Amino acid sequence: MLNQFKQPRRVVITGMGCVTPIGIGREAFWNGLINGESGVRQIETFDVSASPVKIAAQVQGFDWEAQLNPKDRKHVPRTVPLALAAAREALADTNLQPDEFSLEQRRSFGVVLGTGGGKGFRVVVLDEGEGAVGNGDQQERGEHGALLTE
16 A cells, blocks of 8 residues: 555644543543553443443543534534534644644645444544545545545
């Protein structure tokens, strides 16, 4: 997949955002990692009495409603506000002002956004403004060879 690049490309990670079972926000996530915390807990958000599975790694204490307009809340899966919160934190972490960038500068950016469980929200935006979206049931190839799959 990478052999199509003529020379190695430099990548700079300028921002990071995390919404995870061990912490919301980059600092909380990092602290959870270095302290060896587990995000796996008893499921309390819905009735699991008829299920053999009683534990999960769920994001706790996340205000998903704050990420969406009221009219959008009933139309999107739970993964969307989680991804929006992480993306907003990553953008804030960059200390950049993309509104002030030229079109050429904007096209030189890339974003990688991933989810470990939500169906229908796998996104990779590649350089030159090209991108691709995979819905978990298919695989798509971006312009520069990024293979998107579940």
